[in-house]
Amino acid sequence: MNQEPPINHEPQGVQIPTRQVAVQLPSGKPLVTYTLLGLTVIVFALQMAGASFYGVDLAAALGAKVNEAIIVGQVWRLITPMFLHSTSMLLHIVFNMYALFSFGPTLERYYGHGRFLTLYLLAGFTGNVLSFVFSPAPSLGASTAIFGLLGAEAVFLYQNRRLLGRSAQTALINLVVIAALNLLLGFSSGFVDNWGHIGGLVGGVLFAWLGGPLLAVGGEYPNLQVVDKRSRRETVIAAVALFAAFGFLAAATIFMRA
Secondary structure, three states: OOOOOOOOOOOOOOOOOOOOOOEEOOOOOOOOHHHHHHHHHHHHHHHHHHHHHOOOOOOHHHHOOOHHHHHHHHHHHHHHHOOOOOOOOOOHHHHHHHHHHHHHHHHHHHHHHHHHHHHHHHHHHHHHHHHHHHOOOOOOHHHHHHHHHHHHHHHHHOOOOOOOOHHHHHHHHHHHHHHHHHHHHHHHOOOHHHHHHHHHHHHHHHHHHHHHHOEEEEEOOOEEEEEEEEOOOHHHHHHHHHHHHHHHHHHHHHHHHO
């Protein structure tokens, strides 16, 4: 008896055509980045003018991180150093502003204006707090906030690596190398606020992990766009918790040293 071969309902060797679909990415001008950059440059110009004409950098005298001044109540010095730079070292502000110009626009586009500003201020604050706790030397500079941007960018690339593709892995490796080299160079020099850098990096990483963008593709085909699955509530809770935690650390240090 002849048996007929079983019928295979699955087509053999059929290729399903694919098509590329344009996905709309977040857009908008990096207003906060340019505002921070412009404000810092203006403050530096005022510092230079004061040092040149009056022989004293009044802004640094009133706003640098000086532990003894913080202990007696000048707690604004945990925020203001991120807007000040050394007038005797032009490369100090040039490097920091170049880093802000390089990393700021992309992060702000995905974070949004308010969340990006929160990230910058939080990283500067956490950096100055750790510097206050662990380093007795006076310090100033935006590098605390800049290291926070580096950490936030690394977390952003890692958490969204599936959507961003292979380029995210390469960029992530580059960021880790840049941060590691800067920290190593800092520890080999006696003029760098290493604890400020570490504190800014920690603040940026924690805020990005808990409150940064989690990207996904949303919308109806063919009008697809990248959306952020992170809720505003999560971001606010992360920001408040981190400000409170590092604020408590600073207050406890002030209490113990007063």
